[in-house]
Amino acid sequence: MKISFLLHNAYGIGGTITTTFNLAQTLARRHEVEIISVLRHRELPTFVLDPRVSLRSLVDLREDKEHPSHLRPARVFPRSEYRYGQYSELTDQRIAEALATTDADAVIGTRPGLNVHLAREAPGHVARVGQEHLTLDKHSPRLRTALRRAYRGLDVLTTVTEADAASYRRRMRLPGVRVEALPNSVPDPVLPPADGSAKVVVAAGRLVGLKRYDLLVEAFAAVAAKHPDWQLRIYGKGEEQDRLRRLITDLRLWNNVFLMGPAAPMEAEWVKGSIGAATSDFEPFGMTIVEAMRCGLPVVSTDCPHGPAEIIADGVDGRLVPVGDRDALAAALLELVGDDELRRRMSRAALENARRFAPEPVVEQAEGLIAEAVAARRAGRPVVRGGQGAALSARGSAARDTALAAASGALRLVRKGRS
Amino acid sequence: MTTPRAGCAVDADGRITFEVPGAGGLRLLLRLRPKKGQPEEDLHVLDLLAPDSADEGRAQAVLGADPVLAEGRWDVYLLQGTERTRLRPGPRDLRALMDGQLRERRGPLAVRVPYATKDGFLAVRTWLRPAHAEVGPVDVTDRTLTIAARLHGSPLAEGARVELRLRRDNDVTRTLEPQVRADGHAFSYTVDDTLDLDRDPGIWDMFLRPAPGAAPIRLARLLDDVADRKEVFVYPGAVVGGAVVRPYYTVDNDLSLEVKRAG
Numbered sequence: 001m002k003i004s005f006l007l008h009n010a011y012g013i014g015g016t017i018t019t020t021f022n023l024a025q026t027l028a029r030r031h032e033v034e035i036i037s038v039l040r041h042r043e044l045p046t047f048v049l050d051p052r053v054s055l056r057s058l059v060d061l062r063e064d065k066e067h068p069s070h071l072r073p074a075r076v077f078p079r080s081e082y083r084y085g086q087y088s089e090l091t092d093q094r095i096a097e098a099l100a101t102t103d104a105d106a107v108i109g110t111r112p113g114l115n116v117h118l119a120r121e122a123p124g125h126v127a128r129v130g131q132e133h134l135t136l137d138k139h140s141p142r143l144r145t146a147l148r149r150a151y152r153g154l155d156v157l158t159t160v161t162e163a164d165a166a167s168y169r170r171r172m173r174l175p176g177v178r179v180e181a182l183p184n185s186v187p188d189p190v191l192p193p194a195d196g197s198a199k200v201v202v203a204a205g206r207l208v209g210l211k212r213y214d215l216l217v218e219a220f221a222a223v224a225a226k227h228p229d230w231q232l233r234i235y236g237k238g239e240e241q242d243r244l245r246r247l248i249t250d251l252r253l254w255n256n257v258f259l260m261g262p263a264a265p266m267e268a269e270w271v272k273g274s275i276g277a278a279t280s281d282f283e284p285f286g287m288t289i290v291e292a293m294r295c296g297l298p299v300v301s302t303d304c305p306h307g308p309a310e311i312i313a314d315g316v317d318g319r320l321v322p323v324g325d326r327d328a329l330a331a332a333l334l335e336l337v338g339d340d341e342l343r344r345r346m347s348r349a350a351l352e353n354a355r356r357f358a359p360e361p362v363v364e365q366a367e368g369l370i371a372e373a374v375a376a377r378r379a380g381r382p383v384v385r386g387g388q389g390a391a392l393s394a395r396g397s398a399a400r401d402t403a404l405a406a407a408s409g410a411l412r413l414v415r416k417g418r419s
Numbered sequence: 420m421t422t423p424r425a426g427c428a429v430d431a432d433g434r435i436t437f438e439v440p441g442a443g444g445l446r447l448l449l450r451l452r453p454k455k456g457q458p459e460e461d462l463h464v465l466d467l468l469a470p471d472s473a474d475e476g477r478a479q480a481v482l483g484a485d486p487v488l489a490e491g492r493w494d495v496y497l498l499q500g501t502e503r504t505r506l507r508p509g510p511r512d513l514r515a516l517m518d519g520q521l522r523e524r525r526g527p528l529a530v531r532v533p534y535a536t537k538d539g540f541l542a543v544r545t546w547l548r549p550a551h552a553e554v555g556p557v558d559v560t561d562r563t564l565t566i567a568a569r570l571h572g573s574p575l576a577e578g579a580r581v582e583l584r585l586r587r588d589n590d591v592t593r594t595l596e597p598q599v600r601a602d603g604h605a606f607s608y609t610v611d612d613t614l615d616l617d618r619d620p621g622i623w624d625m626f627l628r629p630a631p632g633a634a635p636i637r638l639a640r641l642l643d644d645v646a647d648r649k650e651v652f653v654y655p656g657a658v659v660g661g662a663v664v665r666p667y668y669t670v671d672n673d674l675s676l677e678v679k680r681a682g
Binding site for chain 2: 044258
């Protein structure tokens, strides 16, 4: 098969980019695979891409930034999408053109707005696989309303967790569309796993409020007080950097807690630690949890929706603690820091249990879904007969979202009128 | 286009094993980055060999612990005949460096930390010091700062002193007496208002004279995996007398004090 991915920006850093590269690379062992990056802002991608996967971009911001069409708003890419501000008439045109002229058997969209393009603009013979790396619950009612309409044009919709797939089936009526959970995969590590002896806790992610590194730093104060030879390393950059630095200073943790800056790939950094930490309020999947486990680190994570609980077996290969609970987080970290044997046992379990996220099992599932969609398109029939969900509750959700979207629109009007 | 990548692993003695896929039979060049406008002088060439004949796809070059590398930044190239290609970093396994502070060093100190340059190439940061005093925890209170460190090699002698030198005028110095722990190696010193640092704002470099008349040893933190410490190990300032004194690591991972008049 020829498979084409439609990606927001292949040149940045982020979970969707990593997981798309991983899937594309593994598929490329048996198929012809390309990644179309809608945007590009630098010469080379930050992450290394296997040369078997071809990469091209549609709008190169180094040249097209001031293009007249790029200064006009997008019409196809939905206004309620998170990245709307980065899209334009120019991206609308170039995405439409790329889809109209594609010679791929299947095109895979990797975010809501691109899935909308795919559902509306892909030629009839091309199989359409939409991927959701975020979750339905977190989409605004307006975006949900837009997607509810558009996603009927997809053949397959994948989410990253079972919990989110269940939400789509329950709340969206998508007749003929197969909705399945397809977890992110993490490549087989090239370095030997961590041996549990390093006195280092590692966390990685963008330094944004949602990741709650403030909670992690506060919890680590209890660890540093009892075990001053342990350190916490937080990798990543972002808007919270200065605030986190001040917190580290205020808590007098500058000898124990370090903001390491961004690191890609993280593998060599994970193996320097012996415990991973993930403290988000919300995590659609939890890529770094799997990465850490695949390097032999048990991970202490908040039990936030939706990913962590589908990855970590609490007390076996890591710990799940209530969201936002600093003391529970500190207690779980202290338990692992203070017990070498427990840490090593969980490390072995993490290595073993995280194998289900290796590229092979995940890509086999993806391949099956893509092949099914391609076969259905060729035969001119839907992938599944009828909807997979309960139509009644889906109808209720649709009405609620429409009402909520209208209400928020009215509110905006009122605010506008006032200003 | 594919720029070759080199992975590497470092052991506790500083031995570095580079691995460049598919580069068997070629050579690896390490070049001390010269100062701007200066010719390059220090070069090391290593053979890339398959570690075992069964696996021709792999190629390794080993930089043993023995060759003394001058202090600085070494760029890494793949050498094909005389043609150089600068290598990009693959995985760098530096875990053996993590507990470097716990190991006792003797004689001259040589440290090597492979790292990725800002523009995305592989390089090796090296330090070469005749003697070494490793900085440990830094305690900052409202009015003082206390720096703990450890002298490797010989213990501190009677009359050992810490010397602070104003960088813009080396004749301006302050001397203080370190508190030496029972083992004779661990010591600490406290910067307080008796030093009158507020009289001379600016950057102060810090040295240990381990015995009266001995050569000064620059205080530094070199014994782990962090090649560029400046933005990672960040300390707050303390109000010491009429000055705000903030310890910081220089681009060479040496510890200095930034002294500004409080105001």
